Amino acid sequence: MTMETQRSASHPATPPSAASSGPAPADPGTAATPAPPAASPEKIKFFADREKIYPRNIHGTWRQIKWAVLGVLLALYYIGPWIRWDRGPGAPDQALLIDMPGRRAYFFTIEIWPQEVYYLTGLLIIAAIGLFLVTAWFGRVWCGFTCPQTVWTDLFMWVERKIEGDRNARLRLDKAPLSFGKAGRKIGKHAAWLLIALATGGAWIMYFNDAPTVVRAFFTGQASTAVYGFTALFTATTYLLAGWAREQVCIYMCPWPRFQSAMFDEDSLIVTYEDWRGEPRGSARKGQSFEGRGDCVDCGLCWQVCPTGVDIRKGQQMACIGCALCIDACNNVMDRFGRPRNLITYDSIANQNARAEGRPVRMRLVRPRTLIYIAVLAIAATVMAYTLVTRDRVDVAVQPDRSPLFVQLSDGSIRNAYTFKILNMERNNKSYTLTTAGITGAMLTVIGYQAEPATSTVLPARPDDVATFRVLVTAPPESVPLATHDLWFVLTDQATGEVVEHRTVFASSGN
Amino acid sequence: MAEQKEVDRLTGTETTGHEWDGIKELNTPLPRWWLYVFYATILFSVVWVILYPAWPIGLSDYTKGVIGYSARADLMRDLEAQRAERAVWRERFEAQEVAEIARDPDLLQFAMAGGRVLFADNCAPCHGSGGAGAPGFPNLVDDNWMWGGTLEEIHHTVVYGVRNDHPEARMSEMPAYGTLGILERDEIAAVADHVLHLAGRGEDDPRGREIFAEQCAACHGDAGKGLAELGAPDLTNNIWLFGGTRQDIIAQIRQPRHGVMPYWFERLGEAELKQVTIYVHALGGGQ
Numbered sequence: 001m002t003m004e005t006q007r008s009a010s011h012p013a014t015p016p017s018a019a020s021s022g023p024a025p026a027d028p029g030t031a032a033t034p035a036p037p038a039a040s041p042e043k044i045k046f047f048a049d050r051e052k053i054y055p056r057n058i059h060g061t062w063r064q065i066k067w068a069v070l071g072v073l074l075a076l077y078y079i080g081p082w083i084r085w086d087r088g089p090g091a092p093d094q095a096l097l098i099d100m101p102g103r104r105a106y107f108f109t110i111e112i113w114p115q116e117v118y119y120l121t122g123l124l125i126i127a128a129i130g131l132f133l134v135t136a137w138f139g140r141v142w143c144g145f146t147c148p149q150t151v152w153t154d155l156f157m158w159v160e161r162k163i164e165g166d167r168n169a170r171l172r173l174d175k176a177p178l179s180f181g182k183a184g185r186k187i188g189k190h191a192a193w194l195l196i197a198l199a200t201g202g203a204w205i206m207y208f209n210d211a212p213t214v215v216r217a218f219f220t221g222q223a224s225t226a227v228y229g230f231t232a233l234f235t236a237t238t239y240l241l242a243g244w245a246r247e248q249v250c251i252y253m254c255p256w257p258r259f260q261s262a263m264f265d266e267d268s269l270i271v272t273y274e275d276w277r278g279e280p281r282g283s284a285r286k287g288q289s290f291e292g293r294g295d296c297v298d299c300g301l302c303w304q305v306c307p308t309g310v311d312i313r314k315g316q317q318m319a320c321i322g323c324a325l326c327i328d329a330c331n332n333v334m335d336r337f338g339r340p341r342n343l344i345t346y347d348s349i350a351n352q353n354a355r356a357e358g359r360p361v362r363m364r365l366v367r368p369r370t371l372i373y374i375a376v377l378a379i380a381a382t383v384m385a386y387t388l389v390t391r392d393r394v395d396v397a398v399q400p401d402r403s404p405l406f407v408q409l410s411d412g413s414i415r416n417a418y419t420f421k422i423l424n425m426e427r428n429n430k431s432y433t434l435t436t437a438g439i440t441g442a443m444l445t446v447i448g449y450q451a452e453p454a455t456s457t458v459l460p461a462r463p464d465d466v467a468t469f470r471v472l473v474t475a476p477p478e479s480v481p482l483a484t485h486d487l488w489f490v491l492t493d494q495a496t497g498e499v500v501e502h503r504t505v506f507a508s509s510g511n
Numbered sequence: 512m513a514e515q516k517e518v519d520r521l522t523g524t525e526t527t528g529h530e531w532d533g534i535k536e537l538n539t540p541l542p543r544w545w546l547y548v549f550y551a552t553i554l555f556s557v558v559w560v561i562l563y564p565a566w567p568i569g570l571s572d573y574t575k576g577v578i579g580y581s582a583r584a585d586l587m588r589d590l591e592a593q594r595a596e597r598a599v600w601r602e603r604f605e606a607q608e609v610a611e612i613a614r615d616p617d618l619l620q621f622a623m624a625g626g627r628v629l630f631a632d633n634c635a636p637c638h639g640s641g642g643a644g645a646p647g648f649p650n651l652v653d654d655n656w657m658w659g660g661t662l663e664e665i666h667h668t669v670v671y672g673v674r675n676d677h678p679e680a681r682m683s684e685m686p687a688y689g690t691l692g693i694l695e696r697d698e699i700a701a702v703a704d705h706v707l708h709l710a711g712r713g714e715d716d717p718r719g720r721e722i723f724a725e726q727c728a729a730c731h732g733d734a735g736k737g738l739a740e741l742g743a744p745d746l747t748n749n750i751w752l753f754g755g756t757r758q759d760i761i762a763q764i765r766q767p768r769h770g771v772m773p774y775w776f777e778r779l780g781e782a783e784l785k786q787v788t789i790y791v792h793a794l795g796g797g798q
Binding site for chain 2: 044045046047048049050245248252401402403404407408409410411412415417445447448468470472
């Protein structure tokens with residue numbers, strides 16, 4: 001697999017648990033290369049302790065992009081439920097709403113009924129293929145920039161830095177004996193985290209309830225147990241996952257890093273270390289000659305800024321989420337030494353090999369893999385959009401009675417009974433004309449609406465509702481000589497003339 | 512277990528020190544928090560056993576748990592809440608006549624839903640799940656009624672039943688013409704032929720016609736159209752409660768069978784009786 005290709009000859013292949021065997025955070029200033037595991041008198045451990053990571057703050061282009069993405073995504077999430085959208089009387093005026101008790105989902109002008117939930121399937125297919133395509137092109141941008149785990153972890157780290165200071169201050173604080181100052185900072189940090197987590201869980205609930213109503217109810221103690229329960233659940237998971245679990249989620253819990261290498265090839269952009277010009281590494285003084293040695297000054301900044309504690313110089317590894325912060329770190333150092341930037345770079349493996357051999361590089365966006373993803377994406381999006389635009393706003397569901405299948409009346413005619421449902425998915429009262437086709441002389445009776453048999457009848461339907469009727473169809477025996485016959489119900493909207501036809505079965509004795 | 516770490520040469524991974532026939536196990540340690548989550552689940556089960564019903568004691572008892580939770584009590588509470596929720600409907604059903612209820616689309620809908628369940632619980636054993644009946648048990652879906660098919664008539668039949676010991680019950684009894692010696696064997700056969708002819712099947716028998724006019728027309732009418740007030744069935748429509756062959760008809764004249772239906776006003780409430788009435792009426796045959 002290309003992903004696992006190890007271009008750095010000086011290090012052994014890295015197993016998936018590389019992150020935890022990464023640099024020891026206890027010696028921040030010293031060289032980053034960890035000693036390979038070797039025979040030692042320590043006892044064997046069957047459970048690995050988490051090595052706490054203290055990411056250092058960094059400035060640079062990628063950090064700027066990461067902040068911008070974080071801001072936009074958090075704003076979308078928190079503002080989303082507050083957007084109002086007028087749907088007329090009787091309908092919720094929230095643009096984004098999943099109304100569980102009412103069995104409706106609202107997305108601006110689109111209203112989804114339960115039987116249309118395949119649009120959700122379509123959306124998930126589009127999202128998945130889109131993710132595959134972006135991964136094939138640009139690597140782990142989802143993991144590094146947009147995944148909620150990344151976004152909230154980044155936010156929590158920012159809070160942590162504001163309260164406890166940067167990497168070295170945090171290391172000192174954790175080593176320091178318990179004091180009022182330390183306790184205050186720790187309590188402050190966790191309080192701030194819990195507050196953010198509460199806001200996160202609270203915002204989630206708003207997507208399932210009218211936002212202003214549920215917020216008022218929440219703070220006056222009037223909200224339902226479900227609202228408090230789910231808020232507590234999402235508060236707890238946000239706090240635990242973004243505050244405590246962090247990179248453990250990416251390394252141990254998330255399935256996506258495990259199989260996304262299937263979307264990679266040698267032309268996918270990845271965060272990678274240019275070992276061909278970095279090695280042999282070694283510490284350097286400012287202004288010294290780089291003749292006969294690599295550009296890497298072994299300062300260790302690249303792994304100190306890493307939110308998952310990875311040393312990117314060991315090559316591609318599962319724990320690297322592709323956030324590119326090490327690129328910023330290394331560029332700052334290269335600038336200081338007057339060496340070319342992008343010793344750690346966002347590049348493809350093919351281009352890296354080309355650069356190492358001095359061949360020209362090229363960006364290959366059009367590849368069989370990406371073309372297939374684009375084609376599948378286009379098909380899925382077209383089908384989705386087409387069905388959404390042309391979908392019916394009135395539908396009919398018919399269920400023939402099965403016990404008995406048919407009844408012989410005293411005049412010898414045959415009658416079938418049907419449960420007849422009209423799904424009026426529009427926001428106004430409707431009136432429909434119901435007729436039948438396919439059986440000569442068929443007459444309609446509707447319990448509560450049409451007492452005398454007639455060839456057509458009028459059925460009302462309330463706005464955004466399902467109207468249920470018991471419809472009886474009576475046919476003269478000579479029209480229904482077989483055991484089963486096709487019968488069409490023809491429903492015509494009296495206002496618009498829109499017609500819905502539904503085929504069903506008319507049963508008879510067959511003799 | 513070996514006390515010293517040992518590294519596998521090929522993979523560069525530590526071994527656990529376990530060895531079987533020269534095969535050694537690689538050590539890829541689980542994260543320690545995973546171990547703690549495992550302990551937490553064990554702790555959870557202990558807390559659960561203390562709080563909730565958990566262990567059986569013998570065959571008929573169990574540990575109750577300290578918070579006194581019971582799924583049965585939960586169900587009873589839910590049912591009570593449901594009854595309270597339906598009280599407003601119940602009141603409307605009790606306050607209005609059956610015919611009035613059937614004219615209100617919302618009440619009709621409610622009656623159909625409730626009636627369906629009531630019918631399945633109480634009536635379906637004899638009349639069939641869809642009301643199609645069986646030999647001896649009337650079909651409620653067709654348009655043929657022994658005791659009348661209007662809402663009021665159906666309501667009366669459901670409330671008081673048929674041929675039971677209640678004074679208001681539907682009551683009729685056809686004489687056993689054969690076993691009581693009123694008619695001879697050949698006379699019964701002649702009447703049966705006439706009855707078949709009334710239903711449009713076979714040649715008429717003049718002797719049968721004569722006997723029918725004397726013996727049967729008082730209840731079944733001259734033309735055999737029946738009389739709902741007396742519970743006398745229509746004999747002309749080819750819908751037969753006890754079978755439609757010549758043999759069946761002869762047997763029914765010789766020694767008639769009579770169905771019995773219990774009264775339901777003791778078992779069902781007023782609202783339920785009205786719901787099941789409307790449901791039966793709406794099966795298709797209601798007049």
